[in-house]
Structure formats: structure tokens, C-alpha cells
Amino acid sequence: MKKRSIVPYGPQHPVLPEPIHLDLVIEDEKIVEAIPSVGFIHRGLENLVQKRDFNQMAYVAERVCGICSFGHGFGYCEAIEDIMDIEVPDRAKYLRTIWFELSRMHSHFLWLGLLADGFGFENLFYQCWRIREKILDVLELTTGGRVIFSVNKVGGVMKDITPEMAGAILDMLASVKKELKAIVPAFTQDYSVKSRLVGVGVLTKQQAHDLGCAGPFARASGIQTDMRKLGYAAYGDLDFDVITSNDGDSYARCVVRINEIFQSISIIEQAIEKMPDGELAAVVKGNPQGESFIRIEQPRGEAIYYVSANGSPHLDRMRVRTPTFANLAGLCETLKGADYADVGLLILTIDPCISCTER
Amino acid sequence: MFEIKRSPWVLHYDGSSCNGCDIEVLACLTPVYDAERFGIINTGDPMQADILLITGGINSQNAPVVKQLYDQMPRPKVVCAVGVCACTGGIFKDCYNILGGADTVIPVDIYVPGCAARPQAIIDGIVKAVDLFEKRLEEHKQWVAEHENREKTDKSAAAKQPQKAQQPAGETAKAQSQNSAQRRSKNAKGRKTAKRRKK
Incomplete structure (x- = not known):
């Protein structure tokens, strides 16, 4: 039998922007098993429902994660609105869709940059983050915040997108589309980049299904899963397809996410065109009573919000199941048999968001 | 600035x-x-x-x-x-x-x-x-200098060589600066190799 050794990986590691610890059991240079241990960012945020009332919790829910912040605030508000039977005005639904897709775009650009950094292409990393800043500028113009927006509230949204702002968004989308098209060949056709991505960390469709993977990670393995097709917010009125790939390797995950950026651009353009006039928020009276279960599509995959209310301003329980939690099992599967040198890259390909996972 | x-x-x-x-x-x-x-x-x-x-x-x-x-x-x-x-x-x-x-x-x-x-x-x-x-670096340098000075006087006191302890201040300072210069170049070397390794 070959000699086995255990290499600790993290929590502080140059490749990882966030702390996660993996115990890698290796045989020569090959990974036999990866054992994750989490809890470095656990804050106990869900417990705050007992100390803050349900309106204040919308701000806390946003801070589950700074990258997918809009989605978390949105999911929480959807759950409360579902309990209280609040009909959100159409304009608010469209505004939420636009901001959601903008945050998906900035998240995917962030991921593309980190991936480029992961395989050592620093120039490409900078290019992605430079383009990402344009999206953040537009988000700041429309919401007032760069990463934490605080525009969602129970019943609707707090801010409006004026025609000038809509024009700025469309201009930004046109320039981002052009610049993204220029850097896509570096990801998809470059010989060195392909050698790091093609065939690395393959996850078959069956494995992805059995392990319950979510989001672009599962879609890259050929699973047709996209919660936006449930038609929440304004997604029911907009035209888009679920982007999948059948290869299941790191290259497929990269291509799926690049195509999703183009898809987001098209969704925002449609939403701005179709956006109706009207109120921004419905009036909220009383306290919620009952429970609700909401599924939405975050940039990283399917997120589930469970809220249980008892008729007082303080909720009984809030629970968030985040996509990275679902994908960690898939990550450990892809790490088996991988080279030690690919570990950092493979961790990045699931687009880990540890803050979401541990809350 | x-x-x-x-x-x-x-x-x-x-x-x-x-x-x-x-x-x-x-x-x-x-x-x-x-x-x-x-x-x-x-x-x-x-x-x-x-x-x-x-x-x-x-x-x-x-x-x-x-x-x-x-x-x-x-x-x-x-x-x-x-x-x-x-x-x-x-x-x-x-x-x-x-x-x-x-x-x-x-x-x-x-x-x-x-x-x-x-x-x-x-x-x-x-x-x-x-x-x-x-600022911290300056303070740290002073601290190192004092520390080395104290070590030297301690050593010379232990060896009972009063002549060496009465060395003119200028020479000691010179020796120290040489010492620290050596240390600095060592550090710089370490950093360079680390950088190369990273790349």
C-alpha cells in the first residue's frame, strides 16, 4: 500500500478569499479524500429574529452574504410577503428582477476573475474586475450601495429607477457586452487556460443529481435546474432558457457562467423595456402569522428560505439553505482523484460562498 | 502626505x-x-x-x-x-x-x-x-539597538573586561549599523526568493 498523508488546507490560504478548512488525504500527489470542516464564519445570524422585528430582519438577511446580498434580502421579503398575502406592485417586481440580475452579473464577473487568479492569469483577473466595477457603478447609481443595497423591504422596494438611470444601465450593458466578448476567447480558446480546465474535476450528471448539487455547478453537469423558471418576481414574463452543458468539468462550469452573464444582460434589457409604471411598495399592516417556504435562484444556485411567524413582530424561526452548502458534497466528490495542484482551482469552480453557508 | x-x-x-x-x-x-x-x-x-x-x-x-x-x-x-x-x-x-x-x-x-x-x-x-x-519600524530599530547594546554590556560584564565596556560610543553604533545592514540584506534575500517561488 502506498503511503498516505494528511495535508491541512486552510482556513487561511492564498487561494481562498474566505476561510474554509479541508483535510486532504493524499497518496503521492493524488487526493484520496477531502474532509471539510466549517464554522469559522458562523455568526448565529438566524437567531437574531428573536431580537429584531420582521421589518428590521430584511437588513440582517441581506448581510447573510455580501456577494449575493440582494438575493438574500429578496428571498426573505418574498417569504414574509407570502405569509401575509401581500400583492407586490408590478413595478417593484420588475425593479427587483433588474437588481437581481445586475448582482448576478457582478457575482459571475467576480468568479471569473478569481478563477483567472486561481490558474495564475493575473492580467485576466484584473480585466474581469475592471469590467465588474462598471456594474457596481450602476448599482451605486440606482441603489446607493456598492455591495449591500438595502433596497428591499417587506411589500416592495424603496427606490425607483428613473428613465435616466435606465439609460445608464443600458449603456453599461452595451459596453460590458462588448468588453466581455473581447475577453471570452482568453477563457475558452487559450491553450494554457484550457489545459488547466478541460477534463479537470469531472462531475457526472448522475453524481450531481445524487449529491443534490445546485446552480451553475449542477447545470454544467447537464441538470436542468433553474429556480427562475418558477416565475417569481418578473421572471415569468421574460424570455430566457436554462443554460446547461454536458461535460461536467471545470471548463463547462466556466462556459456556463460566461453564458449566464450574456443571459442576464438580455433579461435586464427585456425587463427595462417591459417595466410598467406604478407604486413601488404595498402597504404592510399587522404582523405575520404562519409559515412559508420560498425557493429562489441565487448566482450560486438554488437558495431556500423558511420563515415561521407567530403573530408578533418577532419571528419564531428563519432558516436559509444556501447553494454552497449543497455544492460542498459535490466539491468533495470532484476532489477525489484530483492532483494536489488543482485543489485551489477546484474549490473555486463551485464558486464557494462560505459566509452564506455558515451564516 | x-x-x-x-x-x-x-x-x-x-x-x-x-x-x-x-x-x-x-x-x-x-x-x-x-x-x-x-x-x-x-x-x-x-x-x-x-x-x-x-x-x-x-x-x-x-x-x-x-x-x-x-x-x-x-x-x-x-x-x-x-x-x-x-x-x-x-x-x-x-x-x-x-x-x-x-x-x-x-x-x-x-x-x-x-x-x-x-x-x-x-x-x-x-x-x-x-x-x-x-514609525513602528523606527521604534523597532531603536528597540533592537538598545537590546543589542544591553546584551553586549551584559556579556562584557560577565567576562569582566572593563576596557571593552568603555568602548567609544561611535564604534558601537557603527558595529550595530553594520549588523542591522547585514540583517536587512538577509531579509531582502529571503523576500526575493519567496517572491520568485510565488511566481
Whole structure:
């Protein structure tokens, strides 16, 4: 039998922007098993429902994660609105869709940059983050915040997108589309980049299904899963397809996410065109009573919000199941048999968001 | 604005933040904000870092990690807490698993407020940290000089050689400066090889 050794990986590691610890059991240079241990960012945020009332919790829910912040605030508000039977005005639904897709775009650009950094292409990393800043500028113009927006509230949204702002968004989308098209060949056709991505960390469709993977990670393995097709917010009125790939390797995950950026651009353009006039928020009276279960599509995959209310301003329980939690099992599967040198890259390909996972 | 003489290396660690400040710290290093123009560079190795940028509050699981990172950094060192969570615990202050801001386990020199801290604020914090690092370095040099002086006098007292203890002050200083120059070049070598290895 070959000699086995255990290499600790993290929590502080140059490749990882966030702390996660993996115990890698290796045989020569090959990974036999990866054992994750989490809890470095656990804050106990869900417990705050007992100390803050349900309106204040919308701000806390946003801070589950700074990258997918809009989605978390949105999911929480959807759950409360579902309990209280609040009909959100159409304009608010469209505004939420636009901001959601903008945050998906900035998240995917962030991921593309980190991936480029992961395989050592620093120039490409900078290019992605430079383009990402344009999206953040537009988000700041429309919401007032760069990463934490605080525009969602129970019943609707707090801010409006004026025609000038809509024009700025469309201009930004046109320039981002052009610049993204220029850097896509570096990801998809470059010989060195392909050698790091093609065939690395393959996850078959069956494995992805059995392990319950979510989001672009599962879609890259050929699973047709996209919660936006449930038609929440304004997604029911907009035209888009679920982007999948059948290869299941790191290259497929990269291509799926690049195509999703183009898809987001098209969704925002449609939403701005179709956006109706009207109120921004419905009036909220009383306290919620009952429970609700909401599924939405975050940039990283399917997120589930469970809220249980008892008729007082303080909720009984809030629970968030985040996509990275679902994908960690898939990550450990892809790490088996991988080279030690690919570990950092493979961790990045699931687009880990540890803050979401541990809350 | 002060004169930048050295290029301190920055170590970034995510305590228990929501990621918002972390991506803003990373955004600071990209061409739009370009914090690297102040001579800093982001490193993943605490042993070679001079400035610790810490985001997020402290919880019971990451407290030993943060402490260890701080202890592994060579003296002199500067700690910069980025974001309101790292300053006081912020919005998560009342959570059961949050012990408080970064200063509950390590001494913090610079506090950058904001939720999430804006890149401009982070750059301001970094510039202040670079300035403080310069001052700390001078203090540290003095401390080393005093320490070496004391060691020498101790040694000579033990050997009972009063002539050597009465050495003119100028020579001692010269010897010290040579010593420290040697040490510096050694350090520089170490850094260079580390950089090469990284690349």
C-alpha cells in the first residue's frame, strides 16, 4: 500500500478569499479524500429574529452574504410577503428582477476573475474586475450601495429607477457586452487556460443529481435546474432558457457562467423595456402569522428560505439553505482523484460562498 | 502626505464577515482603485506580512486562527480592522456566536468604518497603516539597538573586561549599523526568493 498523508488546507490560504478548512488525504500527489470542516464564519445570524422585528430582519438577511446580498434580502421579503398575502406592485417586481440580475452579473464577473487568479492569469483577473466595477457603478447609481443595497423591504422596494438611470444601465450593458466578448476567447480558446480546465474535476450528471448539487455547478453537469423558471418576481414574463452543458468539468462550469452573464444582460434589457409604471411598495399592516417556504435562484444556485411567524413582530424561526452548502458534497466528490495542484482551482469552480453557508 | 520609503506587504483575513468588506478589499487591489500604488502588495503568507487587514468580527472558532496569524507576523506589524463588524461586531453584535470586534483578541491600530466599508475608506486605512508602519519600524530599530547594546554590556560584564565596556560610543553604533545592514540584506534575500517561488 502506498503511503498516505494528511495535508491541512486552510482556513487561511492564498487561494481562498474566505476561510474554509479541508483535510486532504493524499497518496503521492493524488487526493484520496477531502474532509471539510466549517464554522469559522458562523455568526448565529438566524437567531437574531428573536431580537429584531420582521421589518428590521430584511437588513440582517441581506448581510447573510455580501456577494449575493440582494438575493438574500429578496428571498426573505418574498417569504414574509407570502405569509401575509401581500400583492407586490408590478413595478417593484420588475425593479427587483433588474437588481437581481445586475448582482448576478457582478457575482459571475467576480468568479471569473478569481478563477483567472486561481490558474495564475493575473492580467485576466484584473480585466474581469475592471469590467465588474462598471456594474457596481450602476448599482451605486440606482441603489446607493456598492455591495449591500438595502433596497428591499417587506411589500416592495424603496427606490425607483428613473428613465435616466435606465439609460445608464443600458449603456453599461452595451459596453460590458462588448468588453466581455473581447475577453471570452482568453477563457475558452487559450491553450494554457484550457489545459488547466478541460477534463479537470469531472462531475457526472448522475453524481450531481445524487449529491443534490445546485446552480451553475449542477447545470454544467447537464441538470436542468433553474429556480427562475418558477416565475417569481418578473421572471415569468421574460424570455430566457436554462443554460446547461454536458461535460461536467471545470471548463463547462466556466462556459456556463460566461453564458449566464450574456443571459442576464438580455433579461435586464427585456425587463427595462417591459417595466410598467406604478407604486413601488404595498402597504404592510399587522404582523405575520404562519409559515412559508420560498425557493429562489441565487448566482450560486438554488437558495431556500423558511420563515415561521407567530403573530408578533418577532419571528419564531428563519432558516436559509444556501447553494454552497449543497455544492460542498459535490466539491468533495470532484476532489477525489484530483492532483494536489488543482485543489485551489477546484474549490473555486463551485464558486464557494462560505459566509452564506455558515451564516 | 508622507513619503513612502518601503513597500509593506498586506495580509488579508476574513474573520466572520459577510464577504462584503472582503470583496471591497479585493476591489481595492484592482486597477480601478489600485491600492498597490502605495507600494503594498497582497500576500497570503503571514510570515512575510507587515500589515494585517482583518474583516468581520471574532467568534470562538476563528479567535485562535486570528491570534496565530498575528503571532506569526514579524515585528513591527500594524493591524487594520476593515468594516464595522471588525471594529465593534456591527450588525451581528447581538448574535450568540460573536465575541466582538477584532480588538477582543489582537491589538488593533486603525479602524475603518462602513457596512460595507467603501474602497476609498479602505485605501485611507491602508495609507494610514503604511504611515504607522514607518514609525513602528523606527521604534523597532531603536528597540533592537538598545537590546543589542544591553546584551553586549551584559556579556562584557560577565567576562569582566572593563576596557571593552568603555568602548567609544561611535564604534558601537557603527558595529550595530553594520549588523542591522547585514540583517536587512538577509531579509531582502529571503523576500526575493519567496517572491520568485510565488511566481
